[in-house]
Amino acid sequence: MCGIIGAVTGEKVNQILIDGLKKLEYRGYDSAGVTLLDGSGLELYKYAHLNQSIEKLSVMPQVNDSMAAIGLAHTRWATHGVPNDLNAHPHLDCSGKLAIVHNGIIENFRELKEMLKDSGHEFISNTDSEVIAHLIEENLSLIKSEGSGADEFLRAFSMTLKALLGTFAVAVISSEYPDTILVGKNMSPVVVGLGNMGNFISSDVSAILEHAEKFVYLQDLQIAAVTKSSLKIYDFDLSGIEFAATPVTWSYKDAQKAGYETFMLKEIHEEPYAFTETLLGRSTDKLELYFDEIHFDPHELADIRKIFLVGCGTSYHSAMVAKYAIEHWARIPVELDIASEFRYRDPVLDSTTLVVGITQSGETIDTLAALNFARKSRAKVLCVTNVVGSTVTNNVDAVMFTRAGPEISVAATKSYVAQLAVLLGFSIALGRFSGVLFKSEADRYFADLQNCASMMEIALGRETSYRKLAEKFKDTRDFFFIGRHMGYPTSLEAALKLKEISYLHAEGYPAGELKHGPIAVLDSNTTVIGIATKNKLYEKLLSNLEEVRSRNARVVVVANDSDNSVSNYFDDIFYVPDTFDLFSPVVDIIPLQFLAYELAVRHNNDVDKPRNLAKTVTVE
Numbered sequence: 001m002c003g004i005i006g007a008v009t010g011e012k013v014n015q016i017l018i019d020g021l022k023k024l025e026y027r028g029y030d031s032a033g034v035t036l037l038d039g040s041g042l043e044l045y046k047y048a049h050l051n052q053s054i055e056k057l058s059v060m061p062q063v064n065d066s067m068a069a070i071g072l073a074h075t076r077w078a079t080h081g082v083p084n085d086l087n088a089h090p091h092l093d094c095s096g097k098l099a100i101v102h103n104g105i106i107e108n109f110r111e112l113k114e115m116l117k118d119s120g121h122e123f124i125s126n127t128d129s130e131v132i133a134h135l136i137e138e139n140l141s142l143i144k145s146e147g148s149g150a151d152e153f154l155r156a157f158s159m160t161l162k163a164l165l166g167t168f169a170v171a172v173i174s175s176e177y178p179d180t181i182l183v184g185k186n187m188s189p190v191v192v193g194l195g196n197m198g199n200f201i202s203s204d205v206s207a208i209l210e211h212a213e214k215f216v217y218l219q220d221l222q223i224a225a226v227t228k229s230s231l232k233i234y235d236f237d238l239s240g241i242e243f244a245a246t247p248v249t250w251s252y253k254d255a256q257k258a259g260y261e262t263f264m265l266k267e268i269h270e271e272p273y274a275f276t277e278t279l280l281g282r283s284t285d286k287l288e289l290y291f292d293e294i295h296f297d298p299h300e301l302a303d304i305r306k307i308f309l310v311g312c313g314t315s316y317h318s319a320m321v322a323k324y325a326i327e328h329w330a331r332i333p334v335e336l337d338i339a340s341e342f343r344y345r346d347p348v349l350d351s352t353t354l355v356v357g358i359t360q361s362g363e364t365i366d367t368l369a370a371l372n373f374a375r376k377s378r379a380k381v382l383c384v385t386n387v388v389g390s391t392v393t394n395n396v397d398a399v400m401f402t403r404a405g406p407e408i409s410v411a412a413t414k415s416y417v418a419q420l421a422v423l424l425g426f427s428i429a430l431g432r433f434s435g436v437l438f439k440s441e442a443d444r445y446f447a448d449l450q451n452c453a454s455m456m457e458i459a460l461g462r463e464t465s466y467r468k469l470a471e472k473f474k475d476t477r478d479f480f481f482i483g484r485h486m487g488y489p490t491s492l493e494a495a496l497k498l499k500e501i502s503y504l505h506a507e508g509y510p511a512g513e514l515k516h517g518p519i520a521v522l523d524s525n526t527t528v529i530g531i532a533t534k535n536k537l538y539e540k541l542l543s544n545l546e547e548v549r550s551r552n553a554r555v556v557v558v559a560n561d562s563d564n565s566v567s568n569y570f571d572d573i574f575y576v577p578d579t580f581d582l583f584s585p586v587v588d589i590i591p592l593q594f595l596a597y598e599l600a601v602r603h604n605n606d607v608d609k610p611r612n613l614a615k616t617v618t619v620e
C-alpha cells in the first residue's frame with residue numbers, strides 16, 4: 001500500500017518529509033516523491049528507482065536547500081500504471097498549481113478521465129490517482145466561475161471526493177492556498193499529528209511520530225483542513241465535526257506494526273481490506289475488468305478448452321480453490337500443477353489452453369519458468385500477482401493484480417485472501433462469459449463474495465477466543481488438518497501455515513484419503529483438525545472425523561455459527577460465520593492462521609522471519 005506524509009510548519013519541512021519517507025520504507029515501495037511549496041510555487045521531485053528513490057531524493061540539492069514550510073511526500077506501491085517516474089506521486093493538475101498524493105484505488109477513474117479529457121485536461125501518467133488533481137482543478141474553476149468565493153479550495157476538494165468511487169486517502173496542497181493541507185479519506189488510513197512546530201498528516205503514524213504530540217485518526221468520509229496552527233474536521237458535506245486528539249505511546253517499532261506484536265498479526269488484520277480492495281472495480285459481466293496493464297481481448301478466451309493453474313506454496317492452494325470454482329461455474333476443465341513440476345511432466349499445451357501462474361511476489365523462479373514454458377508451447381498465459389512491475393508481468397499475455405499491499409511477514413496471509421478474491425471473482429465472470437451463469441445468478445454470487453469481507457471482520461473479532469483455544473494444543477507436536485471439497489485446500493493451507501511458523505509437524509489431507517494410509521499414524525498424541533463448515537460433503541466429513549476419534553486422536557473442528565449440532569459431537573470448536581460453500585476458504589482459514597500464530601508464539605519462534613524460509617524463492 002502507498003504511504004502518504006504531509007507537513008505544514010513555521011519552518012523548513014524538507015527533512016521532515018524525507019525522514020518520514022525513510023520511516024515508511026519498511027512497508028516496501030517501488031517509487032517515491034516529494035512536493036515542496038514555497039513562495040515561487042510547487043517543486044516536484046519523484047523517482048521510480050527500486051529501493052533507491054528515497055535515497056536519491058535525500059541527496060538532491062533542490063530538496064535539501066528548499067525553504068518550503070509546507071509539502072507532501074509519498075511512497076508508491078503500484079496498482080494502476082507500472083512503476084516509473086511519471087506514475088510516481090505527487091501528481092499535478094494542468095496548471096501545476098496543485099499537487100496531490102493518494103493511497104487507495106479509484107474505481108471510476110476511467111470515466112472521470114474521459115470526462116476530464118473532454119474538458120481539455122491533459123494527463124501525463126497511467127495512474128488512477130492523477131484524475132484527482134485534475135478533478136479538483138475542474139471543480140475549483142467551476143466554483144470560481146460561480147463567484148461564490150469563500151472556502152473554495154475546501155469546497156472543490158469535497159466535491160471531488162464525493163465524485164470518487166473506491167478507496168482513498170488523498171492529500172492536496174496548492175500554491176493558491178499556501179497555508180493549508182487538505183486530506184480526506186474513505187477506507188484508507190489517515191492520521192493527523194499535532195505538534196509544537198506545526199501539524200502533520202500521514203497514512204502511518206510511524207512517519208510523523210517524532211514530530212507530533214497528539215494524534216487524530218480521521219474517520220471515513222471525513223476531511224481535515226490542516227494549517228501550521230489549526231485543525232478543522234468536516235464531513236464530505238462540510239459540516240464541522242468535533243474531535244479529540246490523543247497521545248500515542250507507541251515506540252517507532254510498535255508504530256510500524258500499527259501496535260500489533262508482529263507484521264503477521266497486522267497483516268492478518270488487514271485481510272478484509274486486502275480482499276475488498278482486490279475486488280474493487282471488478283464485476284461479473286466484464287471479464288476485461290479483471291485484467292490490469294496487459295490485457296486479453298476476452299474474445300481470445302472464447303477458444304479456451306482447458307485451463308492449467310500453477311503456483312507454489314500458498315499460491316498453489318489458492319489455485320486449488322480456483323480449480324473448484326472455475327469448473328463449477330464456467331464448466332471448463334482445469335488442471336492444477338505445482339509450478340516446479342509443471343514443465344518437466346510434458347503437459348499437453350497449445351493455443352486452446354490458458355495457463356494461469358499465481359505468485360504473490362511475481363518472482364518465484366519455478367512459476368516464472370512454468371509460464372515461460374507455457375508461452376513457448378503457444379498457450380495463452382495469464383498471471384496473478386501482488387507486485388506491479390514484477391518479473392512475471394514481463395512475459396505474459398495478461399495480468400490480474402491482487403491489491404493486498406506489501407506483505408512483510410514471510411508467511412502469506414493477506415495476499416492469500418486477496419488471491420482468493422480475484423480468482424473467485426474471475427471464476428464467476430468466466431461462468432458468465434461462457435454462458436453457464438445467468439446474470440442474476442452471477443450478480444448474486446458476486447455480492448456474496450464481496451460480503452465475505454464482513455464475515456472476515458467477524459472472524460477477526462474472535463481473535464482472543466481463537467488464540468485461547470489454540471493454547472490448549474501448545475504441547476501437541478503432530479497435527480493433521482483434514483477437509484473435503486473446499487475444506488481440502490483450507491486444510492493444506494492451514495497445515496502449511498502451522499509448519500512454516502511453529503515448526504511443528506502438520507499435514508493437510510483430503511479427509512476421504514485418510515483411511516488409505518495416514519490413519520495408521522494416528523494415536524492419542526495426534527490432534528486432527530477437521531474443516532467442518534457446511535458444504536456438500538459435510539456429513540461425510542463428520543464420518544471421517546468419527547473414524548479418527550475411534551483411533552484416540554484428539555479432534556478439533558472449524559464449524560459454522562449456524563451449526564447447532566456440531567457441539568453434540570465435539571468439544572473444541574473454532575466457530576466461523578457462515579458463507580456460501582465455494583467462498584468458505586476465505587473465512588475458514590482465519591482461526592487456523594491464529595492457531596499457527598499462537599503456537600509459534602508459544603514456541604518462542606520469530607513469527608515474521610521463520611527459520612530456513614524466504615519470502616521469495618528465486619532459485620530452483
Ligand code: G6P
Pocket residue numbers: 312313314315358359360361362363364367410411412613614615616617
Ligand atoms: C515461498 C514463501 C511462501 C510462498 C511461496 C510462493 O516458499 O515462503 O510463503 O507461498 O514462496 O510465493 P509466491 O510469491 O510465488 O506466491
